[in-house]
Amino acid sequence: MSQHPNRARLLISCQDKPGIVSAVSTFLHQYDANIVQSDQFSTDPEGGMFFMRIEFDLGNSSPDFLRFKKEFHTLADKLDFEWKMELAARKKRMAILVSKEDHCLLELLWRWRSGELQVDIPLIISNHPTNKQVVESYGIPFYHVPVTRDTKEEAEQEVINLLKQHDVDFIVLARYMQILSPTFVESFPYRIINIHHSFLPAFIGANPYAKAFERGVKLIGATAHYVTDDLDEGPIIEQDVLRVNHRYSTQELRVAGRNVERIALARAVEWHTNDQVIVYGNKTVVF
Amino acid sequence: MSQHPNRARLLISCQDKPGIVSAVSTFLHQYDANIVQSDQFSTDPEGGMFFMRIEFDLGNSSPDFLRFKKEFHTLADKLDFEWKMELAARKKRMAILVSKEDHCLLELLWRWRSGELQVDIPLIISNHPTNKQVVESYGIPFYHVPVTRDTKEEAEQEVINLLKQHDVDFIVLARYMQILSPTFVESFPYRIINIHHSFLPAFIGANPYAKAFERGVKLIGATAHYVTDDLDEGPIIEQDVLRVNHRYSTQELRVAGRNVERIALARAVEWHTNDQVIVYGNKTVVF
């Protein structure tokens, strides 16, 4: 996981057309950048969408990263790319929003401290004080922003302000049991990751675990996705399941649900952190 | 898989109450039967449902199986059991109903010929002639019963007649793309096993794979269940999933779906064959 200090990642989405890979790789070569890994996917070479992720190392005679990025801008404009270029060494600033349940929070904190998750965590916000102590034991500032029916709007604004003050790159809803307003969602497009349970068959509405129990499911699952205005219907990043059986009580199904949620969420956050995810339409390419 | 020739299986469902295991095991012991394996489950010891599966071998001084079963009847009545007792050596008579797609059919035929699936297959029925040759190459009679909009009722009656003439114990819908009437379903209560795709989230209606493709799912699944009047909503026996990614076309999702369907269906059929499944309410206990 130690890396070349000048390693960068480039993500591109555009209409597919001939010559894209050639143009980009020739650009990189001309500027003395060395491709370490690249992935590419086209929904349809004739008129479909084209996606590319390139990891590369700037070379000795490359311009510095900012200048390099600026030069690339010209090419990108010409070829009509949506794109993003990041230094791998620059850690993203991740905020966590959490309510009372701590399983997803702790999974992320543990992976962060063990070095698996290469992010900075400038703050953690909760509508309950429950997790204050554990968060602070990790040396991370904890903000308690209570939400009541009457203060919902102000509370949300306070959360947005905190996130902006701390210059956050992306937000993980680690079981944050509040619905975000369109204003909130639009402030961080495809930069809010949520986790929710998922079942075969699906159980809509309240008490899904009670319904899953009634129905006698043999698998329970979790889906990590980007938050859009369409509640729980944003682009899926990762899904996983755990096997259960008739001996599981509703409460034990819930426990199994927690365990699959933290695994699926941690993977989704890691992929986002490493710039491995590109959104298109309502789905994701995960390179 | 070679077994004691007098091995039998006993399945019991009843209201939970004290002394059930004692009464049953003492009965078996008195009649010189030796318990080989037993499983038991209670939804709630105080007023819940009680389920038990016992495998046992009749002993040298046991009465013959029919007499033994008759003696047990008296006990079962006294204790208000729903129950079933079967000789393991008696192979169940399984019919397969299939349309054009052969993946589930072939999986069952292969497991049957390899000895994994201990059943007799007196007949296979299809609304298309497509699979006639392969079925007959296994030495199994194939009946083509076409179904049109106008002949639906007569065709179904013909299928029921065939199943009854061949004294069938249970029926597997190995991708039989016809909806069964309540009359059909009631003729074989909890003895018809179906397989259908299942997704996280669920996609209702036509073209589920196209919808799953649009939604960018990362898992696709299959659910094997008993058929009830409530279409695709009967008690679940087994579920499984396969991992997919953004590179899968709709058609490739369908192929993955076929592969997970045959695995889940084969397991469900094996468990039913071994009398491992008890239905209660709309769910199953799988021992």
Next chain:
Amino acid sequence: MSQHPNRARLLISCQDKPGIVSAVSTFLHQYDANIVQSDQFSTDPEGGMFFMRIEFDLGNSSPDFLRFKKEFHTLADKLDFEWKMELAARKKRMAILVSKEDHCLLELLWRWRSGELQVDIPLIISNHPTNKQVVESYGIPFYHVPVTRDTKEEAEQEVINLLKQHDVDFIVLARYMQILSPTFVESFPYRIINIHHSFLPAFIGANPYAKAFERGVKLIGATAHYVTDDLDEGPIIEQDVLRVNHRYSTQELRVAGRNVERIALARAVEWHTNDQVIVYGNKTVVF
């Protein structure tokens, strides 16, 4: 997970012979105990080994647990049982031994605090001070017992003394990188649980992850087992694997290894805690 306060668990191993289930269940019934769940397994009904696990609730007219246990002793002697009877409400006292790596430690602590793992943790011992702070933040006493080549024997004796002083029921080696002496192991027969990596194929000796990397494995695994004198060869309780690919560096294989270790170990510890595991020969029955 809330339970009847008089719920108990009975584990039995013995030579298989007729009438065992009858004798035990009749005993329970006579003493007004109500069977909630039972599992039974026989390696061979004719002269094999027989294993049984029963969960039951003592009734209103049952004697108290200690007296009940004493009465059962007479039956158990007559039928030549190896057996164990525990109140479910009595939490086992679990010690954790750990070196520097904290992934297994933290998984256990998290499941303990969330109530998934129903144990008391009277102490945690380490040969390094590394994890002192996190352990103490959970309110658990931490003992640092350094081990050097010269002090190995005394250090081990000190660990044994601590475990005995704290009246420990079982011990989890949560990545404790010390080989235990036969004396240690014999002091806690089948009550020490260890976790180690496991690979297909196996890589013996030092640097298994480097070897797995060289060999290009597609799965890496972990095995949780009871410790016996035969290093890493004791009875297996649980195994699991994670999928990897050619992009994983040796270090990333190690990270994947950590994640599968904590899952497999947590499951094994939970099953041991719930008296679900019976050892026989060099293997386990997990009910």
Next chain:
Amino acid sequence: MSQHPNRARLLISCQDKPGIVSAVSTFLHQYDANIVQSDQFSTDPEGGMFFMRIEFDLGNSSPDFLRFKKEFHTLADKLDFEWKMELAARKKRMAILVSKEDHCLLELLWRWRSGELQVDIPLIISNHPTNKQVVESYGIPFYHVPVTRDTKEEAEQEVINLLKQHDVDFIVLARYMQILSPTFVESFPYRIINIHHSFLPAFIGANPYAKAFERGVKLIGATAHYVTDDLDEGPIIEQDVLRVNHRYSTQELRVAGRNVERIALARAVEWHTNDQVIVYGNKTVVF
């Protein structure tokens, strides 16, 4: 799975050095070829090995495939590539070698007939006549080449001759219980795929399932790999496992083994067929 008729696949291995992607993609662009998908992997950008797989469609003004390939040869020589270029539409010619057990054979035949496996199967060879009928029911020529201790060498030569006469591209050992001589292996370098069981821990020598039973394993696995002179130690293409428990007899472990073998082998064959596998050292890159 319908494809552009001029779709081709290019696999490249070489020492990593700057400008490879640029050179290749510019070449393709110049010849009016359109990249559909590309994957790339470098073990180490500074002096490591570089691997690339590109799918592309020849364009209207491209030269025909043979001429295109010839032009690429010049570039490949200059850049010191090991490489391979194939038309996707050209089906590879796959031979199957099988002994008595038919589970892997049938899995491959089923996937072939369903169109999942895009190959031609000019012949199937066996040292036993057991599977003659089923093979011929698929319309595939079956050759029975018996092997005895005394005729081993001639028999192998006869097999090699048959494979060469039928102009075979690659060979699948679908449970062919004969050790191949170095001569045989060298005739088809990295073009022979084998499947064998694999366990955690590993059990060397005869009766691995009996040993796995004794050891009480909780998982059994299978490894699909290319055959090299080092028996069962060639580059791994795919591995998978199935969960088992204490109730599995040795025979039932064997059945589980068969089921995981056919899944892992089918995947490996599909990847080889689609030119997704590159061998380096004793490992594989699977794109």
